[in-house]
Amino acid sequence: MTASLLDPPPGVLIVTGLPGAGKTTVTRLVAARYARSVRLDGDVMADFIVNGRVSVIGEPRDESQRQLLLRARNLCSLAANFAAAGFLPVLDHVVPNRDVLDAMTAWLAPLPVRFVVLAPSLEVCRRRNAERAPEEQVHYDYSGLAAEMDHSLAGVGWWLDSSAQTPDETAADIVGYAAAKAVVA
Numbered sequence: 001m002t003a004s005l006l007d008p009p010p011g012v013l014i015v016t017g018l019p020g021a022g023k024t025t026v027t028r029l030v031a032a033r034y035a036r037s038v039r040l041d042g043d044v045m046a047d048f049i050v051n052g053r054v055s056v057i058g059e060p061r062d063e064s065q066r067q068l069l070l071r072a073r074n075l076c077s078l079a080a081n082f083a084a085a086g087f088l089p090v091l092d093h094v095v096p097n098r099d100v101l102d103a104m105t106a107w108l109a110p111l112p113v114r115f116v117v118l119a120p121s122l123e124v125c126r127r128r129n130a131e132r133a134p135e136e137q138v139h140y141d142y143s144g145l146a147a148e149m150d151h152s153l154a155g156v157g158w159w160l161d162s163s164a165q166t167p168d169e170t171a172a173d174i175v176g177y178a179a180a181k182a183v184v185a
Helices: 023-032 042-047 061-084 098-108 122-131 143-152 167-181
Strands: 012-017 037-041 088-092 113-118 158-160
Touching: 012 023, 012 061, 012 098, 012 167, 023 037, 023 088, 023 167, 037 042, 037 061, 042 061, 042 088, 061 088, 061 098, 098 113, 113 167, 122 143, 158 167
Parallel strands: 012 088, 012 113, 037 088, 113 158
Antiparallel strands: none
16 A cells, blocks of 8 residues: 555445536546545446447436436446445446435445535536547537436535536545535435
8 A cells, every 4th residue: 555545435435417527537536546446437337238228318218217227236236346345436427316326325335425416517517528529528418417416416415516626626625525525325
């Protein structure tokens, strides 16, 4: 163990937010600060589906939701396995509503769960998304997702407005304050 790295806290850290909020960059930076950590990516989990994949905004809606929950359940299974081996799982996953979060915390029980919503403004998310390489951009209007998250997840976990922060500043805040501000289970 390198002296400058932190011992991982028990449990799981879930980082969510809109496309362009900074989840991928920030979760990499957060995981890198711990001596034993793993970063699990919901987009990578979705890419495991070779045929029959329905996007989170796709049709039929019931299949879209079934696959969203399947990805979340598999992320939680991996996270629990890594946590049992002494690693801090840092999950990068769009958690659109309280039902999905409640399912995830149930699948992770009895592990402590910290839930951070990266919450830069919608305009900042759109700008960041537009600045990405074309193959990394999200090509749908996610204002509906923003409204759903605002309504369903309001007051749950720690909403961190990272609009004016660098990724390093956001990661430092999460490492420093998530244990006190982000506990949901």
